[in-house]
Amino acid sequence: MPELPEVETVRRGLEPVLVGQKLTKVSMRRPDLRFPFPENFSKRLKGQTITALQRRAKYLLAHLSGGEVLVMHLGMSGRFTIVEPPKLSATSKSGIGPHPKIKERPGQFVTETAHNTKHDHVIFETAAGATVTYNDTRRFGYMLLVEGDDLHNHKMFCNLGPEPLGNELHADYLASVARGRKSDLKAFLMDQRIIAGLGNIYVCEALFHAGLSPDRKSATLTSKTGKPLVRTQALVASIRLVLNGAIAAGGSTLRDYKKTDGSLGYFQHKFVVYGREGEPCTKPRCKGVIARKIHSGRSTFFCPKCQK
DNA sequence: CATGCCCCCTGCACGC
DNA sequence: TGCGTGCAGGGGGCAT
Numbered sequence: 001m002p003e004l005p006e007v008e009t010v011r012r013g014l015e016p017v018l019v020g021q022k023l024t025k026v027s028m029r030r031p032d033l034r035f036p037f038p039e040n041f042s043k044r045l046k047g048q049t050i051t052a053l054q055r056r057a058k059y060l061l062a063h064l065s066g067g068e069v070l071v072m073h074l075g076m077s078g079r080f081t082i083v084e085p086p087k088l089s090a091t092s093k094s095g096i097g098p099h100p101k102i103k104e105r106p107g108q109f110v111t112e113t114a115h116n117t118k119h120d121h122v123i124f125e126t127a128a129g130a131t132v133t134y135n136d137t138r139r140f141g142y143m144l145l146v147e148g149d150d151l152h153n154h155k156m157f158c159n160l161g162p163e164p165l166g167n168e169l170h171a172d173y174l175a176s177v178a179r180g181r182k183s184d185l186k187a188f189l190m191d192q193r194i195i196a197g198l199g200n201i202y203v204c205e206a207l208f209h210a211g212l213s214p215d216r217k218s219a220t221l222t223s224k225t226g227k228p229l230v231r232t233q234a235l236v237a238s239i240r241l242v243l244n245g246a247i248a249a250g251g252s253t254l255r256d257y258k259k260t261d262g263s264l265g266y267f268q269h270k271f272v273v274y275g276r277e278g279e280p281c282t283k284p285r286c287k288g289v290i291a292r293k294i295h296s297g298r299s300t301f302f303c304p305k306c307q308k
Numbered sequence: 309c310a311t312g313c314c315c316c317c318t319g320c321a322c323g324c
Numbered sequence: 325t326g327c328g329t330g331c332a333g334g335g336g337g338c339a340t
Contacts, residue, residue, distance in 0.1 A: 003333060034316070034336090058334080076334055077318080119318085138317045140334060156336095183311070192335080201333055266333075274333090296312060299331080 002074050004058060004164065004197030005243055006266060009250030010080055011055045013257060013264040014132065017082050018050045018062065021126040028122050034075060034142040044145055045070065045124075057160050057196035061151070069148050071156070075140025079265030081120075082257075085129040160196040164239050169195060171228035171236050178221035178232075185221075185235075186214035186295040195239070201274045202242055204301045208273040209238035211283075213307045214293075214300045273301040281306060 002010065026045040028037055038044070049065040062070040072078075122134040122143065134141075146154050161177075162168030177194055188194055189203040198206070207214050212231060221232045249269045257264060272282055273290055281288035281303040288305025 006333080034334095073334080075317095076332070136317095137319070138332090138334095140317070181310085187311080190334095199333055297314085298333095 002058065002078065002265060003199035003202050004055075005202070005246035005250055007058045007060060007074065007197075008055055008247050009254060010074070010264045011053055011060055012251070013082065013254050014060075014080060015053045017084065017130050017132060018124075018126065019053050020049065020051075021128055021130070022047065022049045023124055024127050025125040026122065030121055033121060033136060033139045035144075037143060038145040041143070041145070044068065056157065057163070057192060058199070059156070063148065067148050068145050069151055071144040071146055071151075071154075072134075073141050073143075073156075074265070075136060075138060075142070077138040078134065078136040078141035079263060081117075081133045081135060082262040082264065083131045083133070084262075159193050161192060161194045162196065164195050164197055164243055169236060169239070171232040174236060175222040175226065175228035175232050178218040179226060181218035183218050184214060184295070185212055185216045185218055186300055188218035189239075190298075197243075198239070200298050200300075201271060202239075202246065204274045205242045205272060206235065206239045208302060208307060209242055210235045211307055213304075214295060214302050216308070273303065276301060 023045050024047075026042045028041065031037065044066075045064070048068075050062050050070075051065055052061075052063040054061040054063070058073060060072040060074075062072070064070060117133075117135060119137045119139075120133050120135045121139070124132040124134075126132070134143075144154075144156070151157055162173065174194075178188065181188060183191075185207060186203060189198050189206065190200070204214070210231065212235060221229065221235070223229055246269055254264075276290045277292040279290050281290060283303065283306050286303060286306040288303040290301055291304050293300050293302075
């Protein structure tokens with residue numbers, strides 16, 4: 001899936017299309033994704049206005065005028081596609097007028113281009129005539145409807161750790177939660193209860209940048225006195241740097257998406273270690289070769305020479 | 309409690 | 325060409 005930077009990029013892409021908009025129609029093409037859709041899903045969404053679109057960890061949160069929150073998780077392969085009605089030029093506004101097909105059936109027009117794809121599972125239509133389609137090949141994603149006041153108590157959210165780009169993540173925090181842990185750094189950083197939003201790619205990237213081995217014991221982030229160490233500071237800084245860099249790259253993709261097909265999801269981004277098994281380490285003067293190894297079923301890419 | 313493993317699902321790249 | 329294998333950015337649920 002999209003990890004935190006990709007979800008944030010999707011959020012920024014959807015925000016101008018959805019926020020302030022009333023949902024005129026929501027349809028599903030199957031009864032479930034990873035989980036069954038909530039009871040009366042379409043009916044509960046129709047007519048509601050989306051008042052805000054937030055992100056928490058890898059979740060998208062669409063706040064609804066009725067007080068519920070539409071929670072969306074993209075799993076491994078979830079994407080959104082936006083199709084907006086053609087912008088009317090000054091000429092057509094004053095003179096010719098909108099295309100008759102659009103005027104009569106705004107939803108129908110975009111339906112023909114947007115809904116014929118395999119694995120399009122959910123289609124949102126807004127009062128402004130935009131269509132937002134959720135596509136998810138592997139269906140590990142899901143959607144929930146949760147009462148806004150109950151969000152923090154929901155089982156999906158109550159155990160989430162701090163946002164990695166927020167103020168709550170700092171070396172003292174990381175040192176304190178790492179204390180006495182038996183797990184290695186790879187598992188530690190993948191654990192959403194420790195930090196919420198990192199995934200397989202950005203854990204590899206952050207560990208590389210910090211020069212720390214994925215096999216290092218998490219407890220070594222803490223000194224005997226419980227104080228954070230230089231490597232702990234470096235890890236926090238690396239996490240921030242890697243995520244911010246990816247979000248910036250996503251932003252540049254966003255500027256282009258309307259020129260292409262409206263697709264929001266993964267984007268092209270250069271990774272320094274991820275997917276680069278056998279390639280030379282990019283750290284200056286390091287003669288190492290990027291290796292791959294499996295940690296609890298997931299590939300880890302790292303430089304055995306400069307990550308200690 | 310913490311940790312590790314299996315599994316959900318589809319598609320794709322690879323070797324034979 | 326077809327088929328089998330392994331792998332893919334997540335994480336819930338369960339056994340230990």
